[in-house]
Amino acid sequence: MNFIEARKLIHEYIRRDEEENVESILTALDGVDLDVKQGEFVAVLGHNGSGKSTLAKHLNLLLHPSGGTLWVDGKNTQEADSLWDIRQNVGMVFQNPDNQIIASVVEEDVAFGPENIGIPTSEIWGRVERSLKSVGMIQYRQHSPNKLSGGQKQRVAIAGVMAMEPKCIVLDEPTAMLDPNGRKEVLDAVVRLNQEKGVTVILITHYMEEVIRADKVYVMDHGKVVMQGVPRAIFSQVDALKSYRLDVPQITLLAHELHEAGLPIPDGILTRQELVEALCQLY
Amino acid sequence: MLRDITIGQYYPADSVIHKLDPRTKLTATLIYVVSLFVFxxxxxxxxVTLGLLIIIRVSKVPFFYMIKGLKAIMIIVVxxxxxxxxxxPGEAIVTFWKLKITWEGLKNAGxxxxxxIYLILGSSVLTLTTTPNQLTDGLEKALKPLxxxxxPVHEISMMMSIALRFIPILVEETDKIMKAQLARGADFESGNLVKKAKSMVPLLVPLFISAFRRANDLAMAMEARCYHGGExxxxMKxxxxxxxxxxxxVVIAAYFAVVVSLRLVL
Structure with missing residues (x-):
């Protein structure tokens, strides 16, 4: 069985007036199927309001589905007693780094998760050290989070999740509030965790550049999964992506335009290197 | 302007007092305060003077740094x-017009x-040598019997430490909103008190909204990290x-015994 398996997942936000009558229903998830294997790096793409954040919050039970089924780590999320088990195994990193750091010292914040799940003191120190090292923030362990840059704060947040030793981390637009440098820092840390520690990563984003390194990409629009496949296959469909209001990476776009203009360049160019090679092949 | 606010002004140094358990310091401060009213x-x-001087010396906090804290209470003292x-009432030393200064009055005032002054100095040794986090930790553990x-001792101390963490963030945010409103022509300076108070509304409303939003995000992040109360x-520490x-x-008990016996004997 896959690590995460969603079948026909539905989530409705119901707005009620004062007499509890239903005013309007917003279907944020509309029959989503999702399969994530242990150790995979999966990206979920979508523009604002596509339901991707709602999906993310289901994965560690911050939200419960209105319909359909969701299995995480072999447990059905409908069963109440699996809640803390699942939260421990599926860590979550949010968009705003300031609003998810609890303590006023970096190492104490990283220890917050392990403290909650009742890890003995001596082991907490080891976990804090390991997870701060894994995101390259160990030299800042005594610092106050207020003095760190956005990218550094977000890496501390990732370390805080890693200290709970989850099998999977879900990152809900972790780079949306960062500058390009911070974005690269965070993304590199995430990719490293995936490759070196074998942590399953689910990255929710609307930056297409970030999903190039993913094993599998899901594209969401209006609560539905509209495309899925390896990045190369997704990126070769430039026109479809544009119709879902997603920005194709510049290199891919350039290759696509050249192709349209009649040059025999293959579809789905992802990096500058590939484009250079493809162009050199021509003559 | 707002950045100058520092709460719990911790003075980092490597002294025995810094290393003490916050509970010990809390108790010792309490005993010292009581002794001030017993002597x-x-x-x-x-x-009590000797006691205070020794504590300040051991704490390695510069004396002038401690004196700075006294400015705020000078008016009350005066x-x-x-x-x-x-x-x-009592035997007059100096009399002018209807006012008279008495010998007893002089002694009382002194x-x-x-x-x-000793009260403020003594308790500032506590706040200067203890980080806010240690202080909340100490309070949580000391008040556990309650x-x-x-x-809800754990919840209260968790709220205190989160508040301390968010003070600088909210101060920064206030600065930002203030500038944004100034850019839109808001006026925080002129006018009488009522007008000034009214002009705070466009500052406070966005600040509150953002604080609630932050609280919501934080609660979600805490839950995602398996927070479920103190149980x-x-x-970690x-x-x-x-x-x-x-x-x-032992030392503080001995000190208290000395002060009490001095009162009883003399």
Missing amino acids: RGMAGFVA ITVIFNLFLT FLTVRL NKLHV GRTK PLKYKKRDGVTY
Whole structure:
């Protein structure tokens, strides 16, 4: 069985007036199927309001589905007693780094998760050290989070999740509030965790550049999964992506335009290197 | 302007007092404050002064740094001194118009000034040598028995430490909103008190909204990291009494005994 398996997942936000009558229903998830294997790096793409954040919050039970089924780590999320088990195994990193750091010292914040799940003191120190090292923030362990840059704060947040030793981390637009440098820092840390520690990563984003390194990409629009496949296959469909209001990476776009203009360049160019090679092949 | 606010002005140094368990420091401060109101006469005065000087010396906090904290209470001290000087009945030393300064008034005023100043100095040793986090940790553990009376001790201390963490963030945000409103033509400076208070509304409303939004995000992030109250929670840095804490308790008890016996004997 896959690590995460969603079948026909539905989530409705119901707005009620004062007499509890239903005013309007917003279907944020509309029959989503999702399969994530242990150790995979999966990206979920979508523009604002596509339901991707709602999906993310289901994965560690911050939200419960209105319909359909969701299995995480072999447990059905409908069963109440699996809640803390699942939260421990599926860590979550949010968009705003300031609003998810609890303590006023970096190492104490990283220890917050392990403290909650009742890890003995001596082991907490080891976990804090390991997870701060894994995101390259160990030299800042005594610092106050207020003095760190956005990218550094977000890496501390990732370390805080890693200290709970989850099998999977879900990152809900972790780079949306960062500058390009911070974005690269965070993304590199995430990719490293995936490759070196074998942590399953689910990255929710609307930056297409970030999903190039993913094993599998899901594209969401209006609560539905509209495309899925390896990045190369997704990126070769430039026109479809544009119709879902997603920005194709510049290199891919350039290759696509050249192709349209009649040059025999293959579809789905992802990096500058590939484009250079493809162009050199021509003559 | 807003950045100048510092809460719990911690003064980092490497002293025995810095290393003490916060509970020890809390108790010791409490005993010291009580002793300030117990002592009487010159001998007692010498005892509390010596006590304070030794503590300040051991804490390695520069003396001038401690004195800075006194500025805020100077007005209160001056007012109490004036009242005591003129309103204590007794044998007059100086009389002008209807006011007279009495010998008893002078003595009362003197001792009261000493008590107030020592009170502030003594308790600032606590805040200067203890980080806010240690302080909340200490309070949580020291007040744990109240849990039996259904006082949510863990929740209160968690709220305190989160508040401390968010003070700088909210201050920064206030600065930002202020600038944004100034750019839109808001005026925070001119006008009388009522007008000034009214002009705070466009500052406070966005600040509150953003604070609630942050609280919502934070609650979600805490839940995602398995926070479920104080039950079954372990600590990365649990408070443990060490030998020096025991010694401190003995010393402070001896000090208190001296002050009390001086009062009883003399």
